[in-house]
Each structure stands twice: as C-alpha cells, then as structure tokens.
Amino acid sequence: MELLHQAFGLLTGTIIPFLVVLTLIVFVHEMGHYLAGRWSGIGITAFSVGFGPEIAGFTDRRGTRWKLSAIPLGGYVKFLGDEDAASTPDYEKFNRLPEAERARTFLGAALWKRAVTVAAGPIANFILAIAIFSVAFALYGRPVADPVVAEVRESSAAATAGIQPGDLLVAIDGEPVRTFEDVRRYVSVRPETPIVVTIRRHGVEQDLRMVPQKTELTDQFGNRMEVGVIGIVTTEATGNFRVVHYGPLEALEQGALQSWYVVSGTFDYLANVVTGRMKADQIGGPIRVAQVSGQMASIGVAALLQLAAVLSVSIGLLNLMPVPVLDGGHLMFYAIEAVRGKPIGPRTQEIAFRIGMALILMLTVFATWNDTFGRLG
Incomplete structure (x- = not known):
C-alpha cells in the first residue's frame, strides 16, 4: 500500500505537472512552425506532440496528421518533402515531383519563407513566455x-x-x-x-x-x-x-522585461561557465525539469506557470543555437545560402546533421548526468 501511495504521489506531484508544462511549451513551439508554414504556402503532412509511435490522432481536410506520440519529450512539424521529423530534405522525392508540387514543399519554398517558418518556433516560445509573465503580473501583481x-x-x-x-x-x-x-x-x-x-x-x-x-x-x-x-x-x-499591481499595458511591458532577464541571465551563466567562475552542474535535462515542475506545482498554479515561462524562453534559446538539426542550424544554413546564392550541397548537409545530432546527444547525456549525480536535492 505504501508503494502504491508513493507511485500515486510521483504521478500527481511530479509526472503530470512535468507533462503539462512540457506539452504546453512544445505545442506552442510547433504551432509557430505550423502557422508560419501555412502562411508561406508550404504543405504540412504531420503535427506531432511527442516522438515515436502514435497514441492518438486525426487527419484534417488539408491532409495534415495531428497526433499525440508515445515519447513526450518534444515534437515536430513535418513539411511536404521532408524525409524525417528533423526536416531533413528528401532530394530524390523532391526531384520526382511535378514543378507545381515542388513549390508546396519546404525545400522548394523561397529562402525567406523557409527562414520565417523555422524562426517562428523559437519566436512562439518567447511570445508564450511574455504572455505568461504578463498574465501573472496582471492577475497576481508582483x-x-x-x-x-x-x-x-x-x-x-x-x-x-x-x-x-x-x-x-x-x-x-x-x-x-x-x-x-x-x-x-x-x-x-x-x-x-x-x-x-x-x-x-x-x-x-x-x-x-x-x-x-x-x-x-x-x-x-x-x-x-x-x-x-x-x-x-x-x-x-x-x-x-x-x-x-499592473494594468494590461504595464503588465505586458513587465512580462517582456522579465523574459529578457531570463535571456540575459542565461547568457551570463554560460559566460561564467566558460570562464570558470561557475560550474556547469546547473545544466539539467528532463529529470531535473520534472522534479522542479513538481516542486513548483506544490507551491501553486502561478508558480508552475512562471516555471513554464522560464522554460519556454530556455527552449527558444536552445533551438536558436547554430547547431545542425536545431532551428538555429537551419537558419545558419539559410544565411550561408543567401551569401553563396545557392544552398549547401546534400552531402555537406548530411554530414553537418550527423555532427549536430552527436552534439545534441552529448548535451543530453551531460544534462542527464547532472540530473542523476548533480546538485539537485
């Protein structure tokens, strides 16, 4: 009975708050990509919250499959012409498409449309954070x-x-x-x-x-x-x-300012890690986020929402890192394409994506090590 009670406490006190926070952030991030892609005229084949096997979903009249997947640690929007969830272009399939159909693929879209669509995800995260902070300041004061x-x-x-x-x-x-x-x-x-x-x-x-x-x-x-x-x-x-207590406009200003504090604080911390003034043991992964989500939930809904705002900014910043596979890596490729006048070759992109995936896996392992053996009580 005691074991069952502990399992129930873990579910309601840690896992559910974590999933609520993460699902909100992922959904808004991917919705940014989706809306920008739709606005740009790019076809979208899938919108997924989570990775892996589909748990539930439906297909809308435009042919987009909306689904909830088994591994709740992210999500993706798959555009027409993508080979996988990381938006790796399928060049062979692209070359076989009729000219009119190519224009609806992500690869065939104008450079500025691809850049806007990719940047819209992190931007949506920043907007979510500002909105949460603003509502919190307007409702509860500061x-x-x-x-x-x-x-x-x-x-x-x-x-x-x-x-x-x-x-x-x-x-x-x-x-x-x-x-x-x-x-x-x-x-x-x-x-x-x-x-x-x-x-x-x-x-x-x-x-x-x-x-x-x-x-x-x-x-x-x-x-x-x-x-x-x-x-x-x-x-x-x-x-x-x-x-x-703030009025609507003042609360919006304070929400934007608070979001900026998270951004600047993140860069200050990373600079301190590089210069050796601070340890890197505050970099955490899913385990730490889950535990902190439970802790904030025990304080109240307002604290949990403000944690969601902080994490939303952090995920937005992480995705803007110039690492292949992440949004920032795609934007880096587009900047190079704009300078060169032509995209980077498929082979070079494939190698870059593999390097990027290796870097992300290394960061994940490091963060999980901190979660397991780090300083979190």
Whole structure:
C-alpha cells in the first residue's frame, strides 16, 4: 500500500505537472512552425506532440496528421518533402515531383519563407513566455522591496566596501536599480567579478567597488546552486515590502522585461561557465525539469506557470543555437545560402546533421548526468 501511495504521489506531484508544462511549451513551439508554414504556402503532412509511435490522432481536410506520440519529450512539424521529423530534405522525392508540387514543399519554398517558418518556433516560445509573465503580473501583481540595506553581513563584500545599514542602492555598474530584486538578479550571475555599486547615504551618492563572493545556496526544496552575493539583507520594514499591481499595458511591458532577464541571465551563466567562475552542474535535462515542475506545482498554479515561462524562453534559446538539426542550424544554413546564392550541397548537409545530432546527444547525456549525480536535492 505504501508503494502504491508513493507511485500515486510521483504521478500527481511530479509526472503530470512535468507533462503539462512540457506539452504546453512544445505545442506552442510547433504551432509557430505550423502557422508560419501555412502562411508561406508550404504543405504540412504531420503535427506531432511527442516522438515515436502514435497514441492518438486525426487527419484534417488539408491532409495534415495531428497526433499525440508515445515519447513526450518534444515534437515536430513535418513539411511536404521532408524525409524525417528533423526536416531533413528528401532530394530524390523532391526531384520526382511535378514543378507545381515542388513549390508546396519546404525545400522548394523561397529562402525567406523557409527562414520565417523555422524562426517562428523559437519566436512562439518567447511570445508564450511574455504572455505568461504578463498574465501573472496582471492577475497576481508582483512583490517588490526597495533596495535599502537593513543589515550587512560580517566579512562580506559589502562590509569590506563600506556599505552601511540605511544605504539606498541606486545603481550597479551604472545601471539603475529600483528594487532589491534588481540587485539580487544582477549580483547573482557575477560571482568573483568586480562591480561598482552606487549608494545614496544622507542624500549624497558615492561609488563603492566590490567583488561578489561565490556562495552555495540551498532553496526550500534542497536544490543547491552557486551564486554571487555581496552580503546585504533587507527587511519588511526597511524595504517597504509590497505587491505592485499592473494594468494590461504595464503588465505586458513587465512580462517582456522579465523574459529578457531570463535571456540575459542565461547568457551570463554560460559566460561564467566558460570562464570558470561557475560550474556547469546547473545544466539539467528532463529529470531535473520534472522534479522542479513538481516542486513548483506544490507551491501553486502561478508558480508552475512562471516555471513554464522560464522554460519556454530556455527552449527558444536552445533551438536558436547554430547547431545542425536545431532551428538555429537551419537558419545558419539559410544565411550561408543567401551569401553563396545557392544552398549547401546534400552531402555537406548530411554530414553537418550527423555532427549536430552527436552534439545534441552529448548535451543530453551531460544534462542527464547532472540530473542523476548533480546538485539537485
């Protein structure tokens, strides 16, 4: 009975939230490709959420097979003339088609139409993230605190630089900060990197130089991560804790801004990994996403949706990497085609796709290793 109870808890607390989040992100991504392809006049033979054998589906009047497949770790749109789900062109089949039919294939479409269709997937992910953040801010508001220091940790970077309780932080490296979260977000991705903090004390501004210390933090679920900290704390009284509510346009602006923070934070983290300031153990795969989805679901629907927004941005960025097989790899080929005036040869593309697939498999293995033996509690 105990084993059954644990299995039920795993299903409802982790697997179902994970599948809901992933299915939403995949569906929107592939819908971006689908709508752009339809708009461009390209024939579409299949729209699948998931890979592998079909579980359920139907064929619409245009001949597109809409299906739910067995392996729920992605999806694809298969265009007319594609050899497989990765949009590898079938040149032999293409050459056998009548001229009028070739124009409806992905390979036979104009270069700009192919580029728009490919780019539409990641763009749809960014739009989804902005929409989720915007709705969350409009419905629930946003908790904020003023960047006023209530306490300075002993032996911290802030203490060494001379920050004192009551100081108001107004800028970091010349960028204005309006909330305590702005400070945390900027500092957390800059461990061991010199920064200049502008404070206001008794109406007078001054610049203080410091180096955020790399510190390992553990969240409420036991997940461990390395971040930069300067050692300042605010309190409800000092920081004037409050919830700010936004109108529709303001919420949209904040949603776009929050999505940009995810993008910039991702690049900052990768730069830190390359320079050795941070470890690569925060790169996770499906196991980690499933566990975090369950954790966010335990907090509430709003937290789970905001996780979906963050993951949507991340998947959009991943797909824009210039790696063959991914959307970014296709766009790279189209850029080369635009410069050369003709597409890359089939043999070269085949070799590039194999290299790209190998890179993706290596990344998957690495992420799964982090999921299994990494720092997630």
